[in-house]
Amino acid sequence: MGLIHTALVVSDIDATLDFYADLGLERTNEFELDGVRNVYVGSDDTDMELQFKYDPTSAARVEPAGIDHVAVEVADADRAFEDIVEAQSPEVVKPPVDIDPANARAAFVKDPDGYVVELVALED
16 A cells, blocks of 8 residues: 555646646646546656646636645755746745754745645755
């Protein structure tokens, strides 16, 4: 048994894919089921993926209720933060800070649908 992916409903698949591509995640799979486009992104470093579900007929605004954040491991939290802010101008939740209990450095930004994304660099 293991974790495979987390699925997030999105309102603009192109903006979402651009955002996560700027974080270094690549499209790994895609299919349509019952009119809903499903696109997966991931990296070579892990088997886990994010799945984005996009229904072009839905006019409902996406509400990321109940999801605190999505964590994406990066080599350098400061650099990843600077790069995504320059490329996407996301809402900044928290600039890079040390998280001593986790032995990490992390920054938090919002993706195009308001999901909080943690850019976390684990330190040795």
